[in-house]
Amino acid sequence: MDFKFTPEQEAFRKEVRAFLKSEVTDELVEEVNSGLGLGPAGWEYVRKLGKRGWLVPMIPKEYGGLGASFWERFILNEEIYYCFPEFIQYFGANIVAPIVMEIGTEEQKKEYIPRIARGEIEFALGYTEPQAGSDLASIDIRAVEQDDCYIVNGQKTYNTACHYAQYHWLNARTSTEGKKYKGLSFFIVPLDSPGITINPMWTMGGERTNEVFYDNVKVPKKNLVGQKNRGFYHMMDALDHERMFPITHIQRGLDDLIKYVKGTERNGKLLIEDPLIRQKLAQFAIDIEVGRGMGYRIVWLQDHSKPGGHETSILKVFVTELERRLTYTAVHIMGQQGALRYQSYCSSPIAGWLEHWFLADTRRTISAGSSEIQRNIIAQRGLGLPRS
Amino acid sequence: MEFNLSEEQEMLKKMARDFLTENCPKSLVREMEEDEKGHSVELWRKMAELGWMGLIIPEEYGGIEGSFLDLAVLLEEMGRAPLPGPFFSTVVLGELLLLEVGNKEQKQEYLTKAAQGQVILTLALNEAESDLDPDSMTTTAVAKGDEYIISGTKMFVPDAHVSDYIICAARTSEGVTLFLVDTKSSGIQCNLLQTTGGDKQCEVVFNEVKVPTKNILGEVNKGWSYIERWLPKAMVAKSVEILGGIQETLEMTADYAKDRMQFDQLIGSFQAIQHHCSNMMIDVNGSRFLAYRVAWMISEGIPCTKECYITKAWVSDASQRVVVLGTQVQGGTGIMKEGNMQFYFRRQRVAEVMLGSSDFCREKVAQEMHL
Ligand SMILES: Cc1cc2nc3c(=O)[nH]c(=O)nc-3n(C[C@H](O)[C@H](O)[C@H](O)COP(=O)(O)OP(=O)(O)OC[C@H]3O[C@@H](n4cnc5c(N)ncnc54)[C@H](O)[C@@H]3O)c2cc1C
Numbered sequence: 001m002d003f004k005f006t007p008e009q010e011a012f013r014k015e016v017r018a019f020l021k022s023e024v025t026d027e028l029v030e031e032v033n034s035g036l037g038l039g040p041a042g043w044e045y046v047r048k049l050g051k052r053g054w055l056v057p058m059i060p061k062e063y064g065g066l067g068a069s070f071w072e073r074f075i076l077n078e079e080i081y082y083c084f085p086e087f088i089q090y091f092g093a094n095i096v097a098p099i100v101m102e103i104g105t106e107e108q109k110k111e112y113i114p115r116i117a118r119g120e121i122e123f124a125l126g127y128t129e130p131q132a133g134s135d136l137a138s139i140d141i142r143a144v145e146q147d148d149c150y151i152v153n154g155q156k157t158y159n160t161a162c163h164y165a166q167y168h169w170l171n172a173r174t175s176t177e178g179k180k181y182k183g184l185s186f187f188i189v190p191l192d193s194p195g196i197t198i199n200p201m202w203t204m205g206g207e208r209t210n211e212v213f214y215d216n217v218k219v220p221k222k223n224l225v226g227q228k229n230r231g232f233y234h235m236m237d238a239l240d241h242e243r244m245f246p247i248t249h250i251q252r253g254l255d256d257l258i259k260y261v262k263g264t265e266r267n268g269k270l271l272i273e274d275p276l277i278r279q280k281l282a283q284f285a286i287d288i289e290v291g292r293g294m295g296y297r298i299v300w301l302q303d304h305s306k307p308g309g310h311e312t313s314i315l316k317v318f319v320t321e322l323e324r325r326l327t328y329t330a331v332h333i334m335g336q337q338g339a340l341r342y343q344s345y346c347s348s349p350i351a352g353w354l355e356h357w358f359l360a361d362t363r364r365t366i367s368a369g370s371s372e373i374q375r376n377i378i379a380q381r382g383l384g385l386p387r388s
Numbered sequence: 389m390e391f392n393l394s395e396e397q398e399m400l401k402k403m404a405r406d407f408l409t410e411n412c413p414k415s416l417v418r419e420m421e422e423d424e425k426g427h428s429v430e431l432w433r434k435m436a437e438l439g440w441m442g443l444i445i446p447e448e449y450g451g452i453e454g455s456f457l458d459l460a461v462l463l464e465e466m467g468r469a470p471l472p473g474p475f476f477s478t479v480v481l482g483e484l485l486l487l488e489v490g491n492k493e494q495k496q497e498y499l500t501k502a503a504q505g506q507v508i509l510t511l512a513l514n515e516a517e518s519d520l521d522p523d524s525m526t527t528t529a530v531a532k533g534d535e536y537i538i539s540g541t542k543m544f545v546p547d548a549h550v551s552d553y554i555i556c557a558a559r560t561s562e563g564v565t566l567f568l569v570d571t572k573s574s575g576i577q578c579n580l581l582q583t584t585g586g587d588k589q590c591e592v593v594f595n596e597v598k599v600p601t602k603n604i605l606g607e608v609n610k611g612w613s614y615i616e617r618w619l620p621k622a623m624v625a626k627s628v629e630i631l632g633g634i635q636e637t638l639e640m641t642a643d644y645a646k647d648r649m650q651f652d653q654l655i656g657s658f659q660a661i662q663h664h665c666s667n668m669m670i671d672v673n674g675s676r677f678l679a680y681r682v683a684w685m686i687s688e689g690i691p692c693t694k695e696c697y698i699t700k701a702w703v704s705d706a707s708q709r710v711v712v713l714g715t716q717v718q719g720g721t722g723i724m725k726e727g728n729m730q731f732y733f734r735r736q737r738v739a740e741v742m743l744g745s746s747d748f749c750r751e752k753v754a755q756e757m758h759l
Contacts, residue, residue: 133719135650158720203723204730267521276747328708331584331737335519335745336544339738340589341582355584362715362723362733370719372660388659 003296009071016054016079023048024083032084033356035207037164038122046090050119055093059101063109064117070302074295078246085249086357091161092116092123095241096169096188103226103234112167112188124161124191125242126170126212127235129154134373136171137181137232141214143172149218150174150187152195156212158367162191162198163210169238170219175229184231188223205360240308242368243316244298247291250319250326253354254284257330260350266335280329287322294318310382313374320364321371327358391677397461404465407438412469414728420472421586425550427473436505441478444487449499456621460628460683467632470735472587474508474547480625481546482509485555489566489606489614498553498568507552512542512592513615520619520744522557522564522612527594529558529565534601536560538567538594544742548590549578555605556594563609567599574598585738586731620696621686623743627679627703630739634675634710637732638668641714644721655717664713671706678702694756701749704740711736 005013028041038046049055050064057072059065066072073094081087089095097116100108115121132138141154152172162168168189175183191198195217201209226234258281261271271277294315298308308315331338334351342352365371379385393401411431420426435441444459445451459479466475483502486495486509501507518524527540538558548554554569554576569576575597578590606614642665645656655661682699685692711733715722722729740746 128720131649133650135652138650202725204725204734205723265517266519266524267517268524324712332741332745332747336514336741337516339584339741341584344581344583347581358737359584359734363720365716366719366723371716372658375660 005071005075009075012072013075013079016076019048019052020079020083029084032088033086033353033360035203035205035360037088037161037208039164042088043119046119046122048119050117053117055090055119056097056113056117059097059113059117063101064114070299074246074299078248081246081249082252085252086353086360087245087249089242090122091125091165091169092121092167095125095238096123098241099234099238100225102237105222107222108188108225121167122161122165123167123169123188124159124165124210125238126156126159126162126168126189128156128158130157134370136235137179137184139171139173139184141170141172143174143185143187143219145174145221148221150221150224152187152189152214152217152219154214156214158201158209159212160207160209162212163200163208166191168196168212171231171235174231181232183229184235185228186225186231186234187219188225189217189219193217193219203360203363205356205362207360207363239369240312243312243374244295244302244308245315245319246295247288247319247322250284250291250323251288253323253326253330253357254281254288256350256354257281257326257333260330260348260354261333264334264348271333277333280333284322284326284329287325291315291319291322310378313369313377314382316369317365317371317374317378320361323361323364327354327361330354331358393461397458400458401461401465403438404462405468407434408465408469408471412471414731417470417472417731424580426547426588427550432473432505435475439503440475441483441505442503444479445483445499445503449495449503451499451503455687456624457680457683457687459625460680463625463629464632464635467629468636470633470636470731474510474550476625476629477510477547477551478502478508480622481511482553482555484621484625485511485566485614485618486605488618493602494568494605508547508550509553509555510545510547510551512545512548512554512556514544515541516543520748522615525557525559525564527556527558529560529567529599531560531601535598536565536567536601536604538569538597538599540594542592542594544581545578545590545592546742547588548592549580549588554592556592557611557615558594560609560611564611564615565608566605566611566614568603568605569594569597569599570603583738585735587735587738619743620693623700623749624679624682624686624696626739626743627675627699628683630703630707630736631672631675631679633732633735633739634668634672634707637710637714637729638665638672640729641665641668641717644718648719661717664717668710668713671710675703675706694753697744697749697752697756700744701746701753704744704746704749707736708740 023045028045031039031041053066054076057066057068058070061067093116097113100112127136129139143150143152168191170187170189171184172187173183174185195215197213199211201211261277264271298312298315301308337351338355340347342356380387439452442451443454447453486499502509529536529538551571554571556567556569557564575595577593581589581591583589645661645665646654648655679699682692682695714729715733718729721727
């Protein structure tokens with residue numbers, strides 16, 4: 001066993017940290033926290049990451065990456081998440097690029113990956129439909145072959161990023177025969193294709209997501225990714241990438257909470273002196289170490305080209321539930337101030353964003369596969385317990 | 389023992405449910421979150437006609453002279469709606485405290501109007517760094533002739549911006565004194581705060597506000613002893629209001645689980661979901677039979693300070709668990725702004741720290757246990 005990063009990796013981390021220190025402005029953080037996804041500041045920052053090859057470090061150089069390992073990506077994400085606790089995923093870089101690299105045609109790799117790598121384009125994940133939430137095999141948006149195209153009709157829901165991404169990472173039904181999960185396929189669809197309508201949906205935390213309608217949308221056959229009718233399996237692999245994140249955003253939340261309790265008096269005493277609060281803060285330091293180990297474990301699996309499988313689910317449940325616990329504990333410790341919205345001028349900046357984060361992260365234990373679904377996976381795939 | 393409400397209370401409950409279903413639809417709740425006033429004057433008038441603001445006021449001041457338990461029944465329905473506006477402020481923060489401490493003339497003057505819904509009342513107790521604590525209070529009141537001059541900043545004052553009178557707790561020579569302050573007095577400034585729950589709270593700045601001596605409630609310097617008598621009851625009132633919200637959350641969530649299909653089954657057939665719903669019910673029932681038992685004790689005049697603290701401690705925590713599970717079971721639907729679950733999720737957040745968080749209450753319970 002060896003739990004060290006190499007000297008090169010440590011140096012890489014330093015380099016990333018220095019970059020972020022100069023690039024992550026208040027304006028950028030505010031834009032990210034707006035719940036609207038990438039805006040002008042966000043795109044500029046993403047392009048700067050791209051310039052260094054940092055969006056997709058694990059992709060070979062010829063496609064715009066660094067030809068580095070998953071460790072470099074993880075180090076990058078660790079540093080980035082510390083700066084943006086209410087993280088936005090770069091779906092293109094973190095999910096689409098590695099999958100296309102694995103299953104795409106040479107033409108597709110050349111067409112999309114370098115542009116993802118440069119930070120020019122973003123993708124929106126197109127899985128969920130009204131009747132297909134946890135049960136993704138029930139996806140029903142239809143893609144029917146016609147000449148050199150597929151004609152797509154149907155509806156998606158909760159497709160975040162559709163309003164600023166250029167492409168839809170669309171999972172659609174290409175066969176109605178046999179088992180449901182054996183009739184799905186992946187497509188890359190330009191979101192400005194005629195026949196696509198995008199309507200906003202809002203979470204209680206002010207985050208925008210979308211419902212998307214396809215009305216006779218023509219998608220060229222060359223945009224089918226991977227094997228036809230194997231889209232369900234590809235989607236499961238893509239979800240493994242989505243369920244993979246570091247724990248440094250929680251560390252950041254804890255650090256800010258500590259700043260708050262050190263600087264705030266209630267009833268004549270600094271909050272940091274309250275033994276109850278000290279216990280709670282210490283518990284987070286403990287939990288974060290646990291999550292760190294789980295995260296490193298998944299990177300190690302990826303690095304050895306082994307499937308994350310149920311271990312990714314363990315990480316996903318643990319980190320998202322810890323995040324919920326942290327943000328709730330934060331607003332709870334803040335007392336009545338913790339129930340003030342961030343716009344309230346009297347709310348301190350730290351208190352304000354923790355409250356904002358508390359509402360925004362209600363979705364984490366639901367999206368990218370709910371905690372219940374992750375626990376089913378752990379029990380059934382991890383422990384071999386029977387399906388009910 | 390009798391677990392059923394009386395016939396009159398059942399009628400009150402039914403009337404409240406029907407009335408609020410019709411007059412306080414979710415569209416109104418939504419609208420009032422954005423509205424600066426935060427309540428509908430029209431609805432306020434109708435509630436006044438039903439006599440609700442006079443429910444706990446003695447007949448001699450034009451009220452119905454109902455019991456605390458009657459109030460609990462009504463508050464539960466209001467929590468369920470959930471009713472926006474200054475009812476809780478006027479009745480629990482205002483009337484209940486005035487009943488405790490006001491003299492005959494004060495009651496005659498203010499309770500009579502409040503009973504008719506003619507005035508809105510609230511209470512300015514806390515400050516930015518002072519939460520239910522007399523010692524750290526910094527707002528002062530200094531005697532000058534037959535007046536007092538109040539200076540300082542109060543925080544988290546519900547509905548102050550629409551109130552006619554604010555009961556303000558201020559530091560005097562040797563303790564805390566309660567003053568009934570006319571909000572039209574010069575030197576008062578209300579700044580509206582935005583809350584997680586979309587309810588209305590204010591920062592209230594008192595800049596040398598003059599208050600006549602006759603507006604002192606009770607005795608000078610004894611203010612905190614009145615607050616200590618009133619607070620446990622107010623906590624129970626808040627708890628039953630929260631109970632209404634989590635009862636609705638439970639029912640809404642169970643209905644959802646019986647309707648939503650995934651994997652060709654109702655999600656309610658998954659044991660994970662059944663256990664979530666069961667856990668919610670354990671917390672809701674626990675809250676109900678605790679809060680109503682204590683509300684009954686208050687009504688009967690049975691000493692129950694400790695039980696009141698126990699109630700708010702438990703209900704604050706239990707309600708948090710219930711709304712989290714409610715959102716979880718309803719999946720994406722549960723957290724969208726368009727839906728109804730989110731109202732209860734956000735309101736619970738505010739209510740659990742109002743009038744004492746569970747941490748505060750547990751400390752009080754410990755004190756009552758002479759630990
Ligand atoms: C803010 C937000 C952003 C999102 N972004 C995207 C996106 O970009 N792209 C995209 O495709 N999707 C996105 N989603 C959708 C998300 O992935 C789904 O919400 C999620 O998969 C759950 O589906 P559902 O909401 O339909 O809930 P349901 O599947 O209806 O689940 C309801 C409840 O039933 C439980 N349940 C379901 N099946 C089982 C079972 N077998 N055993 C036990 N319990 C079960 C669930 O855990 C949950 O508690 C987003 C969702 C949100 C809220």
